[in-house]
Amino acid sequence: MVAVIPWIAIPMIPLGIAFFFLQxxxxxxxxxxxxxxxxxxSPVFSHLASSLRGLWTIRAYKAEQSFQELFDAxxxxxxxxxFLLLTTSRWLAVYLDVICAIFVTVVAFVSVILADALTPGEDGLVLSLALTLMGMFQWCVRQRTEVENLMISVERVMGYLDLEKEAPWEYKDHPPPPWTNEGRIRFDSVYFRHTLDGPLVLKKLTAVIESRKKVGIVGRTGAGKSSVFSAVFRLSEPEGLLWVDQYRIELAGLHxxxxxxSIILQEPVLFMGTMKKNLDPFNEHTDKELWNALEEVIY
Structure with missing residues (x-):
């Protein structure tokens, strides 16, 4: 096209700049x-998968309506x-079409002005190449934008790769077998946060919970009551010294x-399987012991 009408190269420069800044x-x-x-x-597919797995439980408690409302939300x-993503894509398409239409119009006017110097075949060739070139420009802009959008999925995967790793499941040096026989817990200037860059939820906690004692933790919502147990279970690594009996918990593997x-959650949870599997997942107790535990809870 430039070989036929060299002056066409002049509007192509601002055209390329316009495409670049628009993209x-x-x-x-x-x-x-x-x-x-x-x-x-993600919540849509997660809720759908969990609903299908627990379909019989949902029907047993007649909770279909609440689960449907949550799915709708x-x-x-x-x-x-x-819908917002689609509308922004249509916005880009409209502006690309406007720029391309302006360029083709300029090419057509130049062809009319230079009608004496061009043959009808050359006029048709220039217009055809202009339309083809605009299609290629649009395709390049769309593909580059689509690649950047799809890289968001890679970004999410990389975010999981950069997650903080838990402590080892087990250490070579196991703690002594009777290390939790008494159950005495001591906090010595313990600081705790749920994430590395999150705010401190426990600040310089110092306390002693004696063996076989019942202790109540009182506080408003968000005061850090459950964070005490998160620190003991090392859901995130606490700072300071935390002892169970005479053993520092950071020296023990998580397992x-x-x-x-053990802990009783605020919201009860049952895993898939039988009741016996939920009560004794490692098959460490007899059926009689399990029945005794159930009878104590019932009565």
Whole structure:
């Protein structure tokens, strides 16, 4: 096309600059919207999968309506993000078409002005090449934008790779077998936060819970009551010294530590399987002991 009408190279320079800045402006917005769409999509599939796995339990408690309303809420959030992503894509398409139409119009006017110097065949060739070139420009801009949007999924995967790792499951030096026989817990200037960059939820906690004592922790919502147990179970690594009997818990592997303790959650949870499997997942007790435990709870 430039070989036929050399002057066409002049408007092609601002055309390329316009495409570049348009794509750059659109990408800054579409990346965030795509990130939002991915974040709102996960709860939809997660809720659907968990509902299918526990379908018989949902029907047994006649909770179909509440689960459907929760699914609708997740779906509405995802639909809003998805619709916003589609509308921004249409916005880009409209502006690309406008720029391409302006360029083709300029080429057509130049062909009319230079009608005496060009043959009809050359006029048709120039217009055909202009349309083809605009299609290639649009394709390049769309593909680059799509690649940047799809890289959001890679970004989420990389986020999981950078998660803080837990302590080893077991250490070579196991704690002595009777290390939790008494059950005395001592906090010595313990600081605790749920994430590395999160706020401190426990600040310089110093306390002693004697063996076989019942202790109540009183406080408003968010005061850090459950965080005390998170520190004992090392759901996140606490700072300071935390002792169980005469043994520092950071010297024990997570398996050895958590196996020696138990907790009753605020919301009861049953795992898939039989009641016996939930009560005794490691087959360490007899049926009589399990029945005795159930009878104590019932009566």
């Amino acid at each position: 750059r402006y659109f990408s800054e917005t579409s990346r965030d919207i795509k990130r939002l769409e991915c974040a709102t999509r 997740h779906q509405d959030l995802h639909s809003e993000a998805w 050895n530590l958590r196996k020696k303790m």
